[in-house]
Amino acid sequence: MKSSKDLLREIEYELSNPRNKSPIRDTRVSRNTEILKSEILADKILEKIRSDKEKFLIDCRKIKTQILQMLGDDGKKPF
Numbered sequence: 001m002k003s004s005k006d007l008l009r010e011i012e013y014e015l016s017n018p019r020n021k022s023p024i025r026d027t028r029v030s031r032n033t034e035i036l037k038s039e040i041l042a043d044k045i046l047e048k049i050r051s052d053k054e055k056f057l058i059d060c061r062k063i064k065t066q067i068l069q070m071l072g073d074d075g076k077k078p079f
Contacts, residue, residue, distance in 0.1 A: 007045045011038065 002010075014037060 002044065002048070004045055004048050007041055007048065011041050014038070014041075 014034065
């Protein structure tokens with residue numbers, strides 16, 4: 001899976017390098033293709049964010065468990 005930075009670079013590249021647009025019909029097709037590509041890249045970015053968020057939450061739970069174990073089970077919860 002590509003990193004968020006790579007996906008953003010791809011979006012920037014697509015936006016800064018427009019395709020040749022000659023006839024109106026080709027422009028419409030090209031525009032729809034560009035929109036579809038942007039939507040696909042946006043979906044990939046969202047999936048990457050969700051994945052990173054889930055990994056972060058798992059790490060937080062592990063750290064919380066380790067802290068509670070280090071404090072011992074004296075009935076006082078720091079969180």
